[in-house]
Amino acid sequence: MKFNINKAIQKISNRITFSPLNFRQVLLLLLLGAVSCQSIQKIPFLPTINSDLVIKNITVIDAKNGLQTNRIILIKGNKIIKNEPAESLSFEVDSPTVIDGKGKYLLPGLWDAHVHLSFIKELTPSMFPLFLAHGVTSIRDTGGQLHLVTPERAKARKDPQNTPRVMIAGPLLDGVPTVYDGSTNTNPHLGVGAGTIEEGNKLVDEMFAADVDLLKVYEMLSPEVYTSIIARAKKEGIVVTGHVPLSMDVIEASNLGLNSMEHLRNLEFACASDWEALKDTRRKMLFDGQSAIGSTLRRNIHSAQRSHAVGNQDATRRTEVLKVLAKNNTWQVPTLSIMTASTERFFLRNDWQDSYKYLPASVKETWIENSNKFGQTDILEDRKAYTNWVFEMIGHLKTAKVDIMAGTDCPIFYLTPGYSLHEELALLVKGGLTPLEAIEAATLKPAQYFSLDEELGLVQEGMFADLILLDANPLEDIRNTKKINAVIRDGKLHDRQALDQILAGLEGKE
Numbered sequence: 001m002k003f004n005i006n007k008a009i010q011k012i013s014n015r016i017t018f019s020p021l022n023f024r025q026v027l028l029l030l031l032l033g034a035v036s037c038q039s040i041q042k043i044p045f046l047p048t049i050n051s052d053l054v055i056k057n058i059t060v061i062d063a064k065n066g067l068q069t070n071r072i073i074l075i076k077g078n079k080i081i082k083n084e085p086a087e088s089l090s091f092e093v094d095s096p097t098v099i100d101g102k103g104k105y106l107l108p109g110l111w112d113a114h115v116h117l118s119f120i121k122e123l124t125p126s127m128f129p130l131f132l133a134h135g136v137t138s139i140r141d142t143g144g145q146l147h148l149v150t151p152e153r154a155k156a157r158k159d160p161q162n163t164p165r166v167m168i169a170g171p172l173l174d175g176v177p178t179v180y181d182g183s184t185n186t187n188p189h190l191g192v193g194a195g196t197i198e199e200g201n202k203l204v205d206e207m208f209a210a211d212v213d214l215l216k217v218y219e220m221l222s223p224e225v226y227t228s229i230i231a232r233a234k235k236e237g238i239v240v241t242g243h244v245p246l247s248m249d250v251i252e253a254s255n256l257g258l259n260s261m262e263h264l265r266n267l268e269f270a271c272a273s274d275w276e277a278l279k280d281t282r283r284k285m286l287f288d289g290q291s292a293i294g295s296t297l298r299r300n301i302h303s304a305q306r307s308h309a310v311g312n313q314d315a316t317r318r319t320e321v322l323k324v325l326a327k328n329n330t331w332q333v334p335t336l337s338i339m340t341a342s343t344e345r346f347f348l349r350n351d352w353q354d355s356y357k358y359l360p361a362s363v364k365e366t367w368i369e370n371s372n373k374f375g376q377t378d379i380l381e382d383r384k385a386y387t388n389w390v391f392e393m394i395g396h397l398k399t400a401k402v403d404i405m406a407g408t409d410c411p412i413f414y415l416t417p418g419y420s421l422h423e424e425l426a427l428l429v430k431g432g433l434t435p436l437e438a439i440e441a442a443t444l445k446p447a448q449y450f451s452l453d454e455e456l457g458l459v460q461e462g463m464f465a466d467l468i469l470l471d472a473n474p475l476e477d478i479r480n481t482k483k484i485n486a487v488i489r490d491g492k493l494h495d496r497q498a499l500d501q502i503l504a505g506l507e508g509k510e
């Protein structure tokens, strides 16, 4: 069978044969008298491998092997069954679908490790298609009420070929007062509060009953309740992420077994020269604010300490803190998209606002109006300093060998689901990661975090076929991750045309 190189995808039955000579060619040559019986014995019989999807002549990129040129990838069912050098194959392939990957790049599917599926209810139904169309084949929901996020996970599990893999934390396990208590639009009901160890236990029981994939602890927790929640989680073998409680220091929280931290939250306090005094002040503010509104109290504490802490970072103390994070495997999900949005203001870019067209009409209008309005405000000096601190911290984390995962916090702050993950990768590179390290943060690292790295995160035999095919090399320019030619999810090929159809189906929805 001859291949038309210009035609990327051939949906015809193909029998691919590879040099050296295959069995039929040998037989033919034998009949023609071109090879002697002796030489036949030296040529091995080439077995045929049945495959559902083949990508040939492809450059593969993953976090373990870097860049591998001219490979052939065989997919059967929802698994990768072969990743071999294309020129020296010892088998034949029978496959109904063959993609010529010449000039293209195959990567593991991307994760967005910080998502809130239920943050904007009107947007929830559009989120899975948006993720898939942008190559995000797995997500971690880092906070949402169980009755909202559990059905989404069930939906995804029922239809894995057309939805991302979904991991859920359930609601934020917060203290009293609770930050996300549903009191205002900007503080939807994402959190639940526990003031005592007993109340904390009850919440954890509910999470385990719902079979959550991780727990997320939050800022208003007391050290006692936090400690007890983490101990229960360790006993159950479940990972815990979170914001370091304001009542605690990062080192204390990490030593108790926190697996990851979101938004580098409250890390600036821990790295300040007067971190102990700051902690004492926070504890007093928390004690005095018992009857305050949770979101107000948290905001007041952040305002009272953040700029001061950012302006008084201590390099020695920072080294000590990061060493503890590295030793304890307290990974970081810096969510640079949301952390730097107010200064980077990518939401004013044409390409960014263009991504709003796939949002439901009401959300789209609000986002255009609000992002433009926000874009006209002055960039505050202390916010600029904070952004600088955030970017510099990426470099420090890298030096200290603290693991990083890519996550956005979409759909908060005009972060279009799926589209924003590509910005996160670019921002991680801006912060000092190499493009390959940024890709690792969105592929292998999240898989390792959930102990799924035997099955996911690399383009390797035996792994799930969650893959993206790119038209340009992301190692040359990380922004090339946006040039998506096809997405493969759970073995199913969604070519460019199919992805465009998914997106077109979202446009103009109410």
Ligand SMILES: [Zn+2]
Residues within 6 Å of the ligand: 114, 115, 116, 142, 143, 409
């Ligand atoms: Zn979040």
